[in-house]
Amino acid sequence: MNTFGEKLRFTSFGESHGVAVGGVLDGYPAGISVDFSFIQKELFLRSPSSVMHATQRIESENVEYLSGIFNGVSLGTPIAFIIRNENNKIEDYSHLKDVFRPGHADYTYQVKYGYRDYRGGGRASARETVSRVVAGALAYQWLLKKGVKIYSFVDTIGNVSLPNGYVVRDMDRVEASPLRCPDMDTEKKMNSLLNEIASKGNTIGGAVTCIIKGLPAGVGNPIFGKLQQMLASAFMSIPAAKCFEYGLGHNAANFLGSDSNDAMAFVDGAPKFLSNNAGGILGGISTGEDIVCRVVFKPISSIGMEQDTINNCGDNVKIRVGGRHDICAAPRAVAVVKAMAAITLMDVLL
Amino acid sequence: MNTFGEKLRFTSFGESHGVAVGGVLDGYPAGISVDFSFIQKELFLRSPSSVMHATQRIESENVEYLSGIFNGVSLGTPIAFIIRNENNKIEDYSHLKDVFRPGHADYTYQVKYGYRDYRGGGRASARETVSRVVAGALAYQWLLKKGVKIYSFVDTIGNVSLPNGYVVRDMDRVEASPLRCPDMDTEKKMNSLLNEIASKGNTIGGAVTCIIKGLPAGVGNPIFGKLQQMLASAFMSIPAAKCFEYGLGHNAANFLGSDSNDAMAFVDGAPKFLSNNAGGILGGISTGEDIVCRVVFKPISSIGMEQDTINNCGDNVKIRVGGRHDICAAPRAVAVVKAMAAITLMDVLL
């Protein structure tokens, strides 16, 4: 299954080292002037060049739009786009042809398909998320016209976390921050930690908070189309995501009902929640408060240390994956989380 | 959206105090002898009568099968079933007609639909999950024939947790345990805590672990049909769920790659993972190890204490919801988590 969404349907395709990655966005309304430079800016935020402790590999992010846009304006027909893979002839991956890298999907793809593109992880590579960012940036342009804003940022790397949880800080800072962290002191500590971990050839986990502002009350559906369910599905589709939570999240287990329930009152004549433990959703439907959710990512699986594994020929072997990889997934994932949130919300609002 | 699944499609219907709740299970194969007593046993595990600190309200769990089964054997056609609501004329809910109970979906339903069944939460009531348990028990009968077993249990209530995380204990104990906890000492502490909280008219959160055994490697799909994504969607559709995690879960943020990656080796000639931090899934596809996941539930929203809220007439009001409710959602949710896991897995395996 490579399609996401019901009314806005995003189909993703492409292997890491095949000809191209790309996507088709179907259901995008006609008459929207597409801001191509905005898309490139979002892609830049996902690119290794804008992030510290990221791979030194330069990935092409040159988007070619194939359909659905005429004279810069959307037609209402499917928007197809591709980004060619330019590294695919440079590196030699033949030593990975038969071996299963720990933490990667090499083994599970082999079992499921019996045949796989072993170059750079093939379809399982995070390279695929570049298509999501293009589709998400298209969706986000539409959301902005509806008054919906999405903020995402790194809240945790290892044992370093933002002091006060998910509270929105100076969001303007996030995009300029090389670790996508809204707080400079925290970012410094994260940077020190990453330096230390990188020096050992190791990697580490992290977490991204996503806050959606401006979504009116009444959006979402009961039972099997709950807003949190769609966001969970969106975020758990991102490589390396291990946890989705919203509102009180995993801390909810240790809350009392009297502390968890958000009281209501009329404020200036308008219904208002006096707190937002719900994270902006009750019964699967938005309350009008900020949607506050979070994704936790496991450490990058490619580490520079020797590991035990097996190959496809029946041998126990040792592997050292090599060192041009990110140290932590979270900073570059910030753009992907935002993109998936945008695709999900546009789908729900259409 | 009241349908879940692609190949096995479960459609749920019914309001808490309407004529009936029920469901339609489409895609269930022909020729399966249905074990009706097994379904009733699963329903009993969800019922308040089998759980401590649950509502004293007796809910009917008398299932009428309308179609899809002939002489006790499935036909391959849709299996429709209903459970009539027998309490719907007894209680008077007219005092809740216009008021929005904190923590409930009253307000969001009102905004979305403009009209709602205010009796006992209507469609938003957890009464709806009774249909999931019937469908799940049908799915689980099929899974057992494929060698797949699902265990779910309470791991946390408030600040009381099982000592060693998700490790499988004496699972046979769980169904007999009135708090659905596999460890007697932990259960005692949970019981004390619940007594204390109940005495104050309050409620508390909790968490349920779900372990799936016997699922072969190679099940699931890349990108937008990831196994964790389908499980996240299934579990986040359960009322009061605030967090889904699998494998290292929310702790993944503080792990190193060298500790997180699961090494592999041939053991007795078979490929084997030497640990299971992955939680049984890599790249969206099962590894052949146990699937280990967890859902965290917020406290029950109906508390016996006075709360501030508003009504539909523009007034700030006080509300005290009353005392026939569960104290913690987790014990009864154990049956619902298992049911949703079963529906999801059967859908993926078909």
Next chain:
Amino acid sequence: MNTFGEKLRFTSFGESHGVAVGGVLDGYPAGISVDFSFIQKELFLRSPSSVMHATQRIESENVEYLSGIFNGVSLGTPIAFIIRNENNKIEDYSHLKDVFRPGHADYTYQVKYGYRDYRGGGRASARETVSRVVAGALAYQWLLKKGVKIYSFVDTIGNVSLPNGYVVRDMDRVEASPLRCPDMDTEKKMNSLLNEIASKGNTIGGAVTCIIKGLPAGVGNPIFGKLQQMLASAFMSIPAAKCFEYGLGHNAANFLGSDSNDAMAFVDGAPKFLSNNAGGILGGISTGEDIVCRVVFKPISSIGMEQDTINNCGDNVKIRVGGRHDICAAPRAVAVVKAMAAITLMDVLL
């Protein structure tokens, strides 16, 4: 697959001689006052008692609404309903247990499922369409508020056809006509023909025209969501349908482009087509003219004459199905065609 539609999703269930047939209509908006007597009137038009040359079997058409309606007004939640089968204990079908009736789905169900409900055709019986009429009548109430009207009528039985094709006549006559034919002279000839065929224990084919008025231009979708495609899918799902056509239909093969194209002109300032060979659809999207389409039904398969067939035990056998069946499917199908058109149009318009 027992669900039809994307935004309005109708799930059908039930075997002819099981406990009940019924359906779930999901996606129906909140706040619609349901006219239950209108639904019963539509059911009457499908019932054998309102049609000449129909089976003398009396089918229950007593609808019980289980959910989705509160105080007579729709809630926006799934509307579930059932109609119990009351004949299921009266007749003995055991002689049909192993034999495959020619023209029926007995053989194909047996091959596909290996196990079947042989009583009255089970799931393959046209009894199932009673659920479609309920769902269609709900959809049609909504369409009428949008100004959309649907007319369906018998245009052909055997070699007797309405003189001038699909032109709308006195539609008010159709519902009163026991053969659902808008022209009295034609109906007389149809009646004579049916008398003759019935006297021989035979059956005959027929055709139903469906005209949709009031649908604005711009409804439908290009490529794989074409309006004609959705109508074709809807109508070809009706038992015994062998042909779907719209506009020029099967006669289009013998038309010239100069005669087929509909010229346009501004009439009273509004864009207008000067003819309607297109049948109201161009490129999958409505033109604003009447949608004109047609379904052809094969003869009823149950005939009173001896036929050659086989049984499930490996024998060639003779069968005489017996005589309580309709002589022509078209008159009672008029209500089903209208219902499927209504469900389809509401789905497209939502």
Next chain:
Amino acid sequence: MNTFGEKLRFTSFGESHGVAVGGVLDGYPAGISVDFSFIQKELFLRSPSSVMHATQRIESENVEYLSGIFNGVSLGTPIAFIIRNENNKIEDYSHLKDVFRPGHADYTYQVKYGYRDYRGGGRASARETVSRVVAGALAYQWLLKKGVKIYSFVDTIGNVSLPNGYVVRDMDRVEASPLRCPDMDTEKKMNSLLNEIASKGNTIGGAVTCIIKGLPAGVGNPIFGKLQQMLASAFMSIPAAKCFEYGLGHNAANFLGSDSNDAMAFVDGAPKFLSNNAGGILGGISTGEDIVCRVVFKPISSIGMEQDTINNCGDNVKIRVGGRHDICAAPRAVAVVKAMAAITLMDVLL
């Protein structure tokens, strides 16, 4: 909606004179050696150069495969492909910018979207079907391995029809025939007719029969997944299709039950139908006999004669579309019908 299918999902994109047309085929199994020359052969059968009385415009049919295939073998991941539009800068379409060509989708696209690519019909152009042929040729390679063969051919152009209906003749002849007709005498008459019509700048309708051999009994689904319903949906999505019929088709209205029902007998120990009026489907499920169906196409809308129409500025105008178009849609549609049948059948069989 630009995606077709459930398990095999084909997404189509592209405007006639945009950058490219193309598609994504998701759900194609891993491990299939792709025969690229077979795909090109199928494309050739759709191309104007292989058909008489077709446009003299040369369309590029140079397929670039972007993903899903590694070393010539399918990966199980989405197969994306594009065919660039090379004519898009040569012709000037600005005179069609505001005018609505009769019989085309210009007007309905304008009303639906408010903005359109007027060059060569944009998304509504039959250029789009080139992507279907690529996807269909991939599907057909898989079907051939399962023993399923699809034959399609022109049976009617104007008043010239094959003498004995759909009976399979020398199918090897069809691909070599410049009108895709299996009978040389009939083809001669069709050619004379087309010469005459072309000389007047006019166009004409036609029909294509499709016969599927080798499909085992038991394929398809009851109620809303009927095989005829899926084929009807597939074929009615083809531009200019006005009628879908199978088995007795539109003639069914004038058949008696005793003539319509197909008797059965054991022949050489195997269950066999003694005739095939059913067209190979009963109750939505295949009987094991040939699937026989037919699509009727209206005349090509672009004619060389002056026609009355309107423009987008409020004027009644005259238009002459010009002469580089096909005279009859049927011969080139033969490849598209086959492709859609292949996609549909593979989807059902997966």
